[in-house]
Amino acid sequence: MNNIQTVMVVGAGQMGSGIAQVAAQAGLHVYLHDQKEEFVQRGMATIRKNLARNVEKGKLDETEKDEIIARLHPSTNLEHARETGFVIEAVTENMKVKADIFSRLDAICPPHTILASNTSSLPITEIAAVTKRPEKVIGMHFMNPVPVMKLVEIIRGLQTSDEVYQLTEDLAKEMGKVPVSVNDFPGFVSNRVLMPMINEAITCVYEGVATPEAIDEVMKLGMNHPMGPIRLADFIGLDTCLAIMEVLYEGFGDSKYRPCPLLRKYVKAGWLGKKSGRGFYVYSE
Incomplete structure (x- = not known):
């Protein structure tokens, strides 16, 4: 079982806010990060709306909803990644943007932190190459809408370690997802x-x-x-x-x-x- 208690999701859009929601529902503390305060607040509003809908449907009670929201920490400072054991990047599908974020995260995060990308098609090996920890870089491709869809494609880069793969698979299961192992080819399988x-x-x-x-x-x-x-x-x-x-x-x-x-x-x-x-x-x- 993994001992990760705090994660960061980088990118508070449709995918990022969904990933943050399922992570917080799984009992993890989550930094939801974006460049601008308004983007983070929009992501938080989406999560609140989803959770309120679950209360209406009787899937959650009011106390559980409040506890989930309390585990979410809005962030506009990437330095918060320092306090996490696992980061999931969910920004725009653009190699230059992702490479920039991964090299910054690599400099900020402690050596044990795993860096995952929610990319839907870009090579994990290429993303990993901008870091000094390629063995700790992995793909974690969630499906949209994240709170509803069960699948997570887990993609090993050329140098991803078995231990990091196992930990990522465990984390996906903890978040209520079904992980499927896929190799690093353009577009993966989905x-x-x-x-x-x-x-x-x-x-x-x-x-x-x-x-x-x-x-x-x-x-x-x-x-x-x-x-x-x-x-x-x-x-x-x-x-x-x-x-x-x-x-x-x-x-x-x-x-x-x-x-x-x-x-x-x-x-x-x-x-x-x-x-x-x-x-x-x-x-x-």
């Missing part, structure tokens, strides 16, 4: 399989095979998917889908991973899906 399907669905729209609604209906009714691939792309964010397709295309050099021109066009237009109010579907608040 996005290597999912993104080309989404890209192909968008290509069907691009070529006029069918409307987004029809394609989603086919996949829901014919393949028993809970949500069609095009609506799912809107929920994930078309910019994120494009970024992952670029990683796959560049990583494998195989034309089957080439992003659909229509996907690029929508991203350039600022039609990013649900978060921008418009993607393949239109969303009003």
